[in-house]
Amino acid sequence: MKRLGIYVHIPFCAKKCNYCDFYSLASGEDEKKSYIEALKREIKEVSKKVSADYQVYTIYFGGGTPSIIKADYIKEVLDVIRSYFQLYKDDFYPEITIECNPKTVDIEKLSIYNEAGINRISLGLQSTDNDELKLLGRIHTYEDFLESYEMVRKSGFKNVNIDLMSAIPNQKIKTYEKSLNEIIRLDPEHISSYSLIIEEGTPFFKKYSENAPLFSELPSEDEDREMYVLTSEKFSKAGYERYEISNYAKEGFYSRHNTSYWDRVPYLGFGVGASSFFGNERYKNMANLKEYIKKAGIEDIREEIIKLNLNDAMSEFMFLGLRKTIGVSKSEFKNNFTFSVEKIFGKMIEKHIKNKLLLDNGEFLRLSERGLDISNYVISDFLLD
Numbered sequence: 236m237k238r239l240g241i242y243v244h245i246p247f248c249a250k251k252c253n254y255c256d257f258y259s260l261a262s263g264e265d266e267k268k269s270y271i272e273a274l275k276r277e278i279k280e281v282s283k284k285v286s287a288d289y290q291v292y293t294i295y296f297g298g299g300t301p302s303i304i305k306a307d308y309i310k311e312v313l314d315v316i317r318s319y320f321q322l323y324k325d326d327f328y329p330e331i332t333i334e335c336n337p338k339t340v341d342i343e344k345l346s347i348y349n350e351a352g353i354n355r356i357s358l359g360l361q362s363t364d365n366d367e368l369k370l371l372g373r374i375h376t377y378e379d380f381l382e383s384y385e386m387v388r389k390s391g392f393k394n395v396n397i398d399l400m401s402a403i404p405n406q407k408i409k410t411y412e413k414s415l416n417e418i419i420r421l422d423p424e425h426i427s428s429y430s431l432i433i434e435e436g437t438p439f440f441k442k443y444s445e446n447a448p449l450f451s452e453l454p455s456e457d458e459d460r461e462m463y464v465l466t467s468e469k470f471s472k473a474g475y476e477r478y479e480i481s482n483y484a485k486e487g488f489y490s491r492h493n494t495s496y497w498d499r500v501p502y503l504g505f506g507v508g509a510s511s512f513f514g515n516e517r518y519k520n521m522a523n524l525k526e527y528i529k530k531a532g533i534e535d536i537r538e539e540i541i542k543l544n545l546n547d548a549m550s551e552f553m554f555l556g557l558r559k560t561i562g563v564s565k566s567e568f569k570n571n572f573t574f575s576v577e578k579i580f581g582k583m584i585e586k587h588i589k590n591k592l593l594l595d596n597g598e599f600l601r602l603s604e605r606g607l608d609i610s611n612y613v614i615s616d617f618l619l620d
């Protein structure tokens with residue numbers, strides 16, 4: 236039996252956040268309905284190309300804001316997935332996650348998610364400071380978040396992620412520490428913690444390029460570093476394991492969906508702009524909503540198809556696997572590629588071990604604490620031409 240992940244992209248948002256470069260937009264009810272029909276067509280059509288020995292271990296509704304559409308639409312999509320794919324079943328699988336934003340969920344929606352078999356909720360918070368939320372262009376306050384979080388718990392969800400952001404303009408160590416303390420108090424099972432990146436094409440990028448005063452207030456390198464250390468210290472004291480560069484979980488609550496990305500488990504992405512990794516190819520669906528609605532399930536909507544060669548696959552194995560704090564398994568590398576990891580990456584491994592950025596316990600190669608700090612630098616060294 237082969238493992239398979241499914242990602243479903245719901246591209247709708249109430250309003251664009253200032254830092255967001257995801258494919259998302261505001262839309263009317265008719266367009267949302269047509270989108271769901273197109274999604275269902277795409278799922279049915281793609282399922283024909285997937286052999287019966289694949290079983291679905293994880294499903295993830297991401298966005299955009301999946302919780303902004305009618306919950307019945309989510310249920311309909313899950314019903315189609317269940318009809319056309321075989322789902323793996325045990326106590327932990329399939330893990331079915333939906334991303335929700337505060338102010339877009341209510342008890343009724345959550346009860347439909349429950350009925351539909353969703354067992355993990357990922358809530359976008361980013362900060363508990365209302366000034367920071369406003370600056371980011373979020374549609375909610377911290378109080379709105381608390382209301383949604385309480386509803387999620389009342390509805391019986393026992394696996395909840397909270398997203399947190401650092402390095403926000405004007406953010407001070409004090410306000411960031413308050414966010415960390417508040418999140419720990421709320422006691423979610425999982426926390427994703429990322430630094431703000433100013434991506435091209437976003438309102439933040441425009442202001443940044445224009446040298447807007449706001450961006451002279453970005454946390455300094457030292458403050459950024461202090462936030463980074465504080466995050467890892469506080470979460471670890473509170474019983475969270477840092478199992479990936481930016482992800483923390485209580486025992487037994489790793490995100491199975493994200494872990495399968497780092498483990499190179501094949502996945503199918505459905506929806507406008509969604510990415511897939513299947514049949515040794517990586518590809519993206521077209522990123523135009525109107526065209527997607529017209530063509531999904533009728534024509535080939537894939538773009539940017541990249542067929543991976545052996546070097547690509549070995550590089551990916553390393554740079555994705557090293558994101559996990561457990562690191563990469565040498566025996567697994569050999570099973571997958573027949574060569575030993577030392578034969579292919581010996582020089583890089585030696586260099587980073589010497590610089591104390593990489594550790595080798597005989598079976599696993601993993602980033603050291605210092606290596607995690609500068610993971611981008613170390614990981615990029617494992618790219619083969």
Ligand code: SF4
Pocket residue numbers: 247248250251252255256257259298299300336359
């Ligand atoms: S809610 Fe998420 S997807 Fe939507 S605009 Fe904000 S950051 Fe982007």
